[in-house]
Amino acid sequence: MKAVSSSVPDVVRHASPAAAGGAPYIEQPVAYDAILLAGFGGPEGQDDVIPFLRNVTRGRGIPDERLEEVAHHYRHFGGVSPINGQNRALKIALEAELAARSIDLPVYWGNRNWTPYLEDAVSEAASNGDTTLLAFATSAYSSFSSCRQYREDFSRVLDGTEHDGVVTIDKIRPFYDHPGFVQAFVEGVHAAVAEFIDGGVAPEDVQVLFSTHSIPTADAERSGPRDVDWGEGGAYAAQHEAVAAWVMDRVAQLLPSAAAVPWELVYQSRSGPPSQPWLEPDVCDVIGDLPRRGRRAVVVVPVGFMSDHMEVLWDLDxxxxxxxxxxxxxFVRTPTPGVSASFVAGIVDLIQERLEGRPASDRAHATSLGPAFDVCRPGCCENVRAGFKPAAAGVAP
Structure with missing residues (x-):
């Protein structure tokens, strides 16, 4: 990665004093009052499904008839997305790990698209006197939908409200290559590949597919800091590729025969019109081609996902x-990090580095791309269709 210029505006919206100057890394201690667990949200019954999807697609004018095409994924599971239950479990696990380390910080949970909403979480925190918040967004990579959109929502829930100028929200860095996040993928791939090889499948006949959510190609190209040459697919693709390569390298260290196992990055869950280019290839298209390549077994790794939400249950499982x-x-689909001990500990490590103001050179990261920035850079993760909206935790474009 190329160095990023330190010439930035003086103020980052709704930031703590330490982050307000726009430095890429905050290398001074910050006395945060609380953690804001920021989720995507999901329906919890059949009556919630269409209203939830309206929230997800707000501003895009998509009629309910088209939303029903996606709704059947949720209706197949009783109209209940697992994501809220997973965030409840994660909140409990984080609170326990914070307490075990004697870190006295409450955890407030709010969603972008369904109850409990971010607005309610921020209001609850403020009413308790917790006004300096550190947000953990439940998405690991750099892109509009996985990073900037959360930052825009942080700004939205503060702009022009009673909390504007009172509550600050900084954001934990994208954690795609933090050891606590990637450990579950190493363990899952190792177990699956070993099982196939032990069962008589030659290593070269096992295919590992690292799967992540597809996004519009134009958004992918604009993901991450703009003054870094990420190559095709922007930071979003580069980060996934780097993590997948690191996982396979680690698995080969644990199981030397796995060095002969082929792998590639694939995409899933495309939702845009056919006329709009999205990242490819599609996971199911690649699976369909594997027999032609001589493969006998496939390991699908949900490397783009933190937990087993709907895109994992429907599109993969x-x-x-x-x-x-x-x-x-x-076929084997490997686990997501979920509330594994290594992942929960990794999140608290990320919290501690901000509490301590840990130097970037001392921060844990598995790939040569990391560690990612604390404060997003100018022009990071543009949404081509909507342009730049006000966003917290980053320097304005």
């Missing part, structure tokens, strides 16, 4: 599994 069965392939 249902559609990708069916594609593998249709192709005559043995």
């Amino acid at each position: 249902t559609e990708a599994k069916e594609a593998a069965e249709g192709a005559g392939l043995r």
